[in-house]
Amino acid sequence: MKAPRFSYVRPQSLDEVLRLLGEHGDEARVLAGGQSLMPVLNMRLAQPKLLIDINRIDALKGISINDGMVRIGALARHAEVMASPIVAQRLPLIAEAMPHVAHVAVRNRGTFGGSIALADPAAELPACILALRATIVLASLRGRRTVAADDFFQGLYETARAPDELLVEVLIPEQKDDHVSVFMELSRRQGDFALAGLACHARVQQRAMREARLVYFGSEAKPTLALHAMAAIEGRQWSPQLSEAACAALADDLDPIDNTFGRPATKLHLQRVLTQRALAEAVQRASVQ
């Protein structure tokens, strides 16, 4: 279908964007890459009064590193993130996730900030930044504030962002030398929506994982930190039995959505399969590091 009627503005400065958001709040929608917003408009699932096109705001672009912290601007395109040497070297978890983020034409437009701000339950990047303990920077006329990824994702498409706030950048600590990350996803075709997925980040010493962060997505309403499974493996040497224990604990962590992509039991099974593969892979990667 065709998008419903709306007004369109293309501000030239961040201040102007914030002023418009302050004025219109949730009657306005921010148009970044548009790869999720445009389908929603074309299918008439939303009828915003105003689209605020932020594509020409230079302050929101770019990927840089400063003192061990990688800054990814809200407008960094997925293709840019995928090709970034900084991401490849400092954020191997995100580098591994990128080929799963949609398809080439969508990656050429879709943005990092858009994916985080929308918080689609099947999206890879929210899970990655939660695993990596990133910080989200929000701006509004009221000023700037930072929100830890742990507090940002609150529910199905629900985040800590207020209607008058713009996500301007994400700050992600670079992966330390003694850490390992693994990203895995199951989907019908590569690039399609995830049925199950896991972003894993941990310090590995002598085949034991410490401070492990296991974040599940695809099956859940929001990217979900598996606290019980994490506790089950903390500091213990990897073994098939330990892997089984983590999988058993997952039942207390996950509450898979029942939909046409599968039943909760199927999705829990798939997440357990990924868990076993990912833990073994993490230990393997640590051994060759």
Next chain:
Amino acid sequence: MSLEEQLEITVTVNGERITRSVPVRQHLVDFLRTELGLTGSHIGCEHGICGACSVRVDGAVVRGCLMLAVQTDGSDVVTIEGLTESGEVADLQESFVERNALQCGYCTSGMLMTAADLLKGGKSAARDDIRVFLSGQYCRCTGYQTIIDAVEATLKGRGL
């Protein structure tokens, strides 16, 4: 109902600079097809799944239904008509015909636009890589094998 909000844009399409007033809610493919008569880009699903509307904007292949025409103000747009005219993918098109890589042809312009992006990279690609690269393009006729064949043959023909 209020009048349709319009905005004037200047955009280069297939090398020609044009200025038009467009409804702000019109997506790029509708603009190309209805306003400029460039009907080589097809409309399939209109929500970014099928890839039939793929066009090149500022050198990168994009979904024509997921970008507003007003957003291309100041941009360089290339459609299958322009790509054909330039001869950039003449070998790929020949290869598609030789291998029967199309039946109804509805997906073909999008397939060619996307495969052109792969060829433009100038790197070799295994069959699996080609398959992944084209995985965002739907074809309901061929079963994809001949399309992969055609792209693979073109890469080889270019010494990649």
